[in-house]
């Protein structure tokens with residue numbers, strides 16, 4: 001598993017948002033890679049910078065208020081942050097595509113789904129009309145839409161939430177991407193529908209040898225879909241590991257706290273562990289380790305200096321020297 | 331936890347029934363097309379019955395649109411039911427006039443999913459909570475202030491939050507304020523409609539613990555509505571699984587999770603992504619996928635509402651109405667396979 005080549009690597013990315021008085025350091029020095037044919041999860045709570053880091057890959061940060069302060073995003077040897085709009089558009093169309101959380105707002109309500117998918121194909125390829133139709137029907141079939149010929153002329157509001165998300169995935173597949181970024185594609189869906197979509201993404205990832213960058217706040221989803229995981233907190237990566245390793249040997253107090261606080265039947269009668277305090281506002285992040293005000297292990301140094309990643313081997317890294325000194329073994 | 335509390339919280343002991351609902355029904359008109367023509371009806375709640383015991387929690391789960399919030403609104407009489415009975419401590423409140431309902435409104439409170447929309451942005455936290463105390467008839471200002479401090483303390487908020495406005499608080503804090511407001515009128519029963527789904531993951535456990543502590547301390551009863559089965563399993567004594575307006579399975583929590591019997595419950599449980607994973611087969615942690623589409627509200631077929639998605643459906647599932655049957659003590663399912 002470890003020898004697959006990098007498809008994309010985000011290095012020390014910093015993105016700020018500026019409003020009249022404040023600067024929010026939304027993404028504050030984030031690095032991650034996605035390799036070929038790999039599913040990588042970016043997990044973290046609301047506002048920690050997951051979406052902003054993904055939108056940076058596609059050059060979709062509005063500036064102002066956003067500003068990419070530093071860092072690089074390497075894809076096929078090119079730094080995407082240095083490309084012009086035209087080149088970026090080519091990348092977006094042919095190599096990297098994205099599926100968003102809310103399918104109803106990202107589908108155009110006044111066009112049929114057939115129109116929208118054929119448009120997505122046509123942008124990137126010159127193709128004869130009947131072939132275009134065939135390809136569109138095939139995509140709808142691939143994403144598990146039953147009776148695609150009839151659905152072709154439906155408008156988005158005529159589909160269920162799960163079907164709309166399938167259509168979004170079909171559009172994202174239209175260009176045969178090497179990387180699909182899925183930003184919380186199942187958060188608005190019921191668990192039974194979520195299971196269908198996750199299954200679909202897994203099988204597409206395999207059959208098309210795609211890479212997937214999957215963004216979520218749900219650790220259950222992570223356990224189910226990811227090869228590797230990056231845990232984000234307040235604009236930085238606090239831990240990264242192979243999935244099994246992360247769930248069985250979490251090395252950052254935040255990851256540990258999150259896992260311990262998940263309720264289930266077997267914890268009945270026990271008090272749940274809960275992480276005290278709240279998530280910091282990105283415009284007023286505490287100095288030092290951003291987790292220190294909530295961390296049971298914090299020492300003086302944590303309040304001063306943001307720690308470096310500590311290496312546990314096998315690509316397992318965690319940004320907490322306090323726990324590392326206690327137990328550096330693998 | 332004291333001995334009495336342990337007894338109160340145990341799944342298999344019984345307390346007096348505080349709320350009982352019998353054959354509750356609510357149909358909404360379904361309008362379609364350009365002229366909003368009446369096309370049929372949505373059977374939002376279609377014959378729902380359950381009981382909640384004092385000091386205990388009934389979990390109500392099911393997918394979006396299955397009628398959970400409508401059940402809540404019917405119980406509080408915020409919505410008039412088409413059929414069915416609601417008993418609060420043995421009294422049939424369905425026939426109560428608004429005047430007779432008034433004292434009962436204090437006894438049954440609700441907290442909502444959205445801690446942002448449900449607090450008045452122009453009132454300080456103190457004013458919001460004091461409103462409840464005034465309703466309760468505490469006229470003395472001093473007494474009200476003292477009680478306010480007590481309530482804030484109970485939900486883990488500092489005393490000086492009383493003078494601040496909702497926008498100054500985080501989601502989790504606002505949810506605490508919503509709980510304090512509900513508690514201000516000294517209720518017996520609190521309906522929690524998805525109280526933690528809008529909160530940050532790291533905050534959810536704080537609110538779950540708070541609800542649990544308050545139940546221990548005050549003997550509160552909860553109707554806990556959620557689509558998160560893990561939370562429901564952790565908090566509830568009994569669980570009702572709802573699908574398309576009907577209860578499909580109803581049993582003590584441990585049995586729902588350890589010995590589920592209805593095909594829909596099985597499908598729901600199989601669909602929860604589990605964090606317990608295998609080392610070798612990271613990718614083989616397969617979720618069981620439920621196929622099919624929910625029934626068309628315009629053309630409901632006779633028989634079981636789950637037939638279009640059920641892997642076990644047979645011809646007799648498509649013929650007759652299927653009733654809830656008790657398959658073992660206190661364990662009910664609505665399925666033709668229960669004989």
Ligand SMILES: Nc1ncnc2c1ncn2[C@@H]1O[C@H](COP(=O)(O)OP(=O)(O)OP(=O)(O)O)[C@@H](O)[C@H]1O
Pocket residue numbers: 017018024026027044045046047048049050051052053062065066217282
């Ligand atoms: N257009 C914008 N203007 C100002 N601030 C923004 C903008 N977009 C994002 N931010 C800020 O950047 C931070 C990171 O946002 P981001 O959308 O990446 O979070 P996220 O991790 O995707 O959260 P969620 O799980 O809620 O989607 C947030 O605090 C947000 O307020």
Ligand SMILES: Nc1ncnc2c1ncn2[C@@H]1O[C@H](COP(=O)(O)OP(=O)(O)OP(=O)(O)O)[C@@H](O)[C@H]1O
Pocket residue numbers: 358359372374392393394395396397398399400401557
């Ligand atoms: N006032 C109304 N008029 C018409 N239809 C309604 C009304 N209120 C609810 N419904 C319909 O009744 C059904 C049940 O809705 P309800 O809000 O009770 O579902 P729910 O189980 O709470 O769903 P969710 O998990 O999404 O909150 C839905 O199909 C809904 O569209």
Ligand code: SF4
Pocket residue numbers: 592593594634635636637638640641642643644647652664665666667
């Ligand atoms: S009654 Fe039939 S269709 Fe309904 S759940 Fe049981 S087996 Fe499935």
Ligand SMILES: [Mg+2]
Pocket residue numbers: 050051052183
């Ligand atoms: Mg986001």
Ligand SMILES: [Mg+2]
Pocket residue numbers: 398399400523
């Ligand atoms: Mg609801």
